[in-house]
Every structure is written in C-alpha cells, then in structure tokens.
Amino acid sequence: MVSSKTETANSDHPTFELTHPTLLDCPSCGTFVSAKDLDMVKGLGQCSQCAHTFDISQEIKKDPLRRPEIIMPQGIEMLKLRRSLELVVDWYHATPKRGIIGLISGSFFWNLLLIPMIIWMALSGHFLMLLFFSGHVVTGALLLLYLTAKLFNKTRITVGSEGIRIEHHPIKTPWNRSQFIGKDSIQQLFVSRYRERLQPKSKKTLEAYALSAVLSNNKAIELVRGLNKETQLYLEQEIERYLGIQDEVVPTEIDRTR
Ligand SMILES: [Zn+2]
Known part of the structure; x- marks a missing residue:
C-alpha cells in the first residue's frame, strides 16, 4: 500500500x-x-x-479505495463561512421518490380504514374495542408523522471548530434527534445501508442510508438517518473535508468498488 x-x-x-x-x-x-x-x-x-x-x-483515479468526488445532489444548500460550514438538507428531495409514494399510500390506507371505525366505535360506545385498536391508532399517527416529516423537514448541520451540530426542523421525530458531537471525539465518518419499513408489519422495505461517525472510543453513532445515498456521501465528503479528516475505509460502510 x-x-x-x-x-x-x-x-x-x-x-x-x-x-x-x-x-x-x-x-x-x-x-x-x-x-x-x-x-x-x-x-x-x-x-x-x-x-x-x-x-x-x-x-x-482507479484506486479502489478512493471514492469519486460526489457533486452536490438536489436538496442541499451549503454555506461555507470563515468559522463554520453549514449544510441544510431538504428531506423531500433527499428521499427516494418510491419511499415518498409508499409512505403516502401506506398512511392513506391505514388511516382511511381506521378513522371511520374509530368514530363509529366512539359514537356507539364500544370503548373496549376502541382500546383494542389503540395500537393501530398509534401506528397511524406515526405514519402520518413520518410522512409529514419527509415532506417538510430540513436538517441543518453546522460544522465548526467545536464540532458538529445536527438539528431537524420543524417536526421532531423519534428516529432523527438533534445532537452535538465534539470535534475531538470524531475519528471518521461513514455511510451505511439499512432497510426501512414503509408500513408496519409489511414486508415492503426500502433501502435507506445512514450517516454515522466513529468516535474516539471506537463506537459508532448515527448522525442522520433516512436520506438517499448521494446525499449521505456528499455530507460525509464535505464534513470530512472541512474538519480535515482523511477518508478511511470503515468495515460496515457501503461498498466502495461500485
Ligand atoms: Zn509494469
């Protein structure tokens, strides 16, 4: 080597x-x-x-370990200032369209069937039945929350001399929390793949990508979930470049040879 x-x-x-x-x-x-x-x-x-x-x-350029330069994908705004780098990602543009369509149909049918039933149960006094369906109500609400977040949310990543701050606005979701990671504890960034389920209990899944950081204690933490591959690779590239981190191979990251 x-x-x-x-x-x-x-x-x-x-x-x-x-x-x-x-x-x-x-x-x-x-x-x-x-x-x-x-x-x-x-x-x-x-x-x-x-x-x-x-x-x-x-x-x-033929080096199998080298990632090709990623050009800025749609839905990202980047602002390089003297003291910080700011990246704003629009979730709608950074989500594969199949995922958005799947979520729309999933939450539509789930809630379409559920809402008249709940109204009927409440009006006719079938409260025990209503309790039985409470799990479905929670699922329906989560689907709607997820869909609304995908349509309207933005992630703001601020990289400064202190570290990386990640915030999601305007909708708070349990799966993408705002966080701050100190610069000294960041060793490396990497992008990994996972399967995201579009509807509860369904076998239909969608490929999704997570941007993670390897910390100085050798543990990895997820920074941003659910954006497409190009967006995550671009974020990795720009943040590593700004912080002066040399890109290295991480065993759990996505394949570099394809
Ligand atoms: Zn030779």
Whole structure:
C-alpha cells in the first residue's frame, strides 16, 4: 500500500499530497508499484518490473479505495463561512421518490380504514374495542408523522471548530434527534445501508442510508438517518473535508468498488 493522493492544481509540476492510503498498480503489466518508484514532483511513476512510465494522477483515479468526488445532489444548500460550514438538507428531495409514494399510500390506507371505525366505535360506545385498536391508532399517527416529516423537514448541520451540530426542523421525530458531537471525539465518518419499513408489519422495505461517525472510543453513532445515498456521501465528503479528516475505509460502510 502506497500513500499518496489529491492533486493540487498549480503550475506545470503537479504535486501530490499524501492524504490517504492508495493502491497503485502498473497500468502496463499490473505489478504493484511501491512508493520509491513514484516521483511526486513530476507526477510520474515508473514500474520496477517493466520500466513503464505512467501519469500518477490517472492511475490514482482507479484506486479502489478512493471514492469519486460526489457533486452536490438536489436538496442541499451549503454555506461555507470563515468559522463554520453549514449544510441544510431538504428531506423531500433527499428521499427516494418510491419511499415518498409508499409512505403516502401506506398512511392513506391505514388511516382511511381506521378513522371511520374509530368514530363509529366512539359514537356507539364500544370503548373496549376502541382500546383494542389503540395500537393501530398509534401506528397511524406515526405514519402520518413520518410522512409529514419527509415532506417538510430540513436538517441543518453546522460544522465548526467545536464540532458538529445536527438539528431537524420543524417536526421532531423519534428516529432523527438533534445532537452535538465534539470535534475531538470524531475519528471518521461513514455511510451505511439499512432497510426501512414503509408500513408496519409489511414486508415492503426500502433501502435507506445512514450517516454515522466513529468516535474516539471506537463506537459508532448515527448522525442522520433516512436520506438517499448521494446525499449521505456528499455530507460525509464535505464534513470530512472541512474538519480535515482523511477518508478511511470503515468495515460496515457501503461498498466502495461500485
Ligand atoms: Zn509494469
């Protein structure tokens, strides 16, 4: 494993900063190229096996550990200030449309069937039956809460010298709580995949992504749940860049080779 990476665009001589571990193979014969065969000033590498000379910047792009640069997805506003980085994510734009449609139909049918029944039970005095259905009422309310949050919520992430502050407005949900993580305890950010259920007890699930942080005690905590992959990867990229954290592979993160 050779260290290397990140072109700094300046004069005729590209220079390479060593920011993360990189794997480089000779583009001609495929032999592993070690650090001593890389000329970082000229940006050229020479294979010790076949003497082929190649452009390091081109080969670095093939590094399986390197994530390609993520361009800003729809629904994100970014404000870089001198003392802080502010990212505002719109949940509606950062949720896959299939998820929104699933939630709308799920909460619509659930509540459509439920509300007339509840009214009838209350009016006709079937209170025991009403109690029996209270679980369904809670589920219906949660579905509506989830849907409303998906349509109207925004997440504001403020990254400063103190750390990362995450706030969700205007709807508070039990699955995305506001929090603050001190800068010193953040080791690494990563994005992982999980399945999100659209309707209670249903087998229909949707792929969802979580942005998490590895803390100095080696425990991982979730920062933001339920946004799409591009959004989460973009947040990871920008926050790590701002805090000067070198991106590293985390075992539970999503595959880097695809
Ligand atoms: Zn070679």
